[in-house]
Amino acid sequence: MISFFSFFLLSLMCVKNSTCHVHYLSLPILSLAGNHNTWSIRNRHHGRSPIKARKTQYTLEDHYQGQDFLDQWNFFSNDDPTHGLVDYQSKGDAVDKGLAYVQGDGTAVLKVDNSTWLGSGQNRASVRISTKKKYNGGLFIADIYTMPHGCSLWPAYWSVGSNWPNGGEIDILEGVNMQTNNQLTVHSSEGCSIVKDVVSKLVSADISVGNLQCASSGTDNTGCAFHQDDTNSYGHGFNINGGGVFAHLWNSQGITVWFFTRSQIPSDITSGNPNPDNWGTPSAFWAADSCSMDHFSDHALVFDTTLCGDWAGATFSGDGCPGTCSDYIKDPSNFHTAHWKLNYVSVYQSS
Numbered sequence: 001m002i003s004f005f006s007f008f009l010l011s012l013m014c015v016k017n018s019t020c021h022v023h024y025l026s027l028p029i030l031s032l033a034g035n036h037n038t039w040s041i042r043n044r045h046h047g048r049s050p051i052k053a054r055k056t057q058y059t060l061e062d063h064y065q066g067q068d069f070l071d072q073w074n075f076f077s078n079d080d081p082t083h084g085l086v087d088y089q090s091k092g093d094a095v096d097k098g099l100a101y102v103q104g105d106g107t108a109v110l111k112v113d114n115s116t117w118l119g120s121g122q123n124r125a126s127v128r129i130s131t132k133k134k135y136n137g138g139l140f141i142a143d144i145y146t147m148p149h150g151c152s153l154w155p156a157y158w159s160v161g162s163n164w165p166n167g168g169e170i171d172i173l174e175g176v177n178m179q180t181n182n183q184l185t186v187h188s189s190e191g192c193s194i195v196k197d198v199v200s201k202l203v204s205a206d207i208s209v210g211n212l213q214c215a216s217s218g219t220d221n222t223g224c225a226f227h228q229d230d231t232n233s234y235g236h237g238f239n240i241n242g243g244g245v246f247a248h249l250w251n252s253q254g255i256t257v258w259f260f261t262r263s264q265i266p267s268d269i270t271s272g273n274p275n276p277d278n279w280g281t282p283s284a285f286w287a288a289d290s291c292s293m294d295h296f297s298d299h300a301l302v303f304d305t306t307l308c309g310d311w312a313g314a315t316f317s318g319d320g321c322p323g324t325c326s327d328y329i330k331d332p333s334n335f336h337t338a339h340w341k342l343n344y345v346s347v348y349q350s351s
């Protein structure tokens, strides 16, 4: 067991660093445990290593584009678990109503209904899709042109395990109402948190660390969060710049998220040879030290747009929206821009 673990740690260091340090093998195992996220500092202090290792290669596992979003993702058509005032559509209904389709240029579109007047108490038709395949780590790259935003809307690109919160939840792109900045959030079972002193040094200067406790307990599902100050990251600011890429790496070190507005997408992403070592300081980092990756398993990736509900409904007035959320959703003209336009989602595994 110990020797297997030693081998594992050596592999880990080789994978994360561009070089391997063979003397790590002689360190007591415990001195490494709980210290993985200091790798970059340690690497800097050691200078050149006697052993050259190839840098981590990422191999494409899945590439979802165009019709794949309709064929390889499930359409969730139950009641919204977050109590949104939506009727999520089956694939057949979503396609028939023009709420899920592929444009001539290959862009996949997921819409909120914008043609139906609602009576009191009626829900608006919307779409929630999730990958048929489940993931237990990897490098996930989502290239998004346009996202829904505005009063009553609560769009999200996220991933979730089964038996929530036990399988964990990773919210990559999410917000409500007139919000102009993205919030990145993790929800989990007990024993997962952000340690602000550690993490605030590792994320971009334009990120603020929010709630530190990731575990959901009782009715407190706040989760632990990072806030992007950059208004390119969400809503109108995201859309007028042609959207961008959210990339997240989920590996033994933790979960790391980068955001690139369209004009700044690294060429290694565009060319299909992603190299996170070149992407600079991330927008969010949940370190495995303070949140074991055991909290996350069998994740499906999800895109959805809900309305009102536990978050957008609760903050509707406070966010400067008129009247009540349930009245606001009656008028279809409030939803002419309520759609996702997706270029692709790619999933890579390290090799």
Ligand SMILES: *[C@@H]1O[C@H](CO)[C@@H](O)[C@H](O)[C@H]1NC(C)=O
Pocket: 114, 115, 335, 336, 337, 339
């Ligand atoms: C719904 O929104 C689209 C733009 O996304 C627009 O082209 C269409 O005319 C709208 N539908 C109605 C009934 O206004």
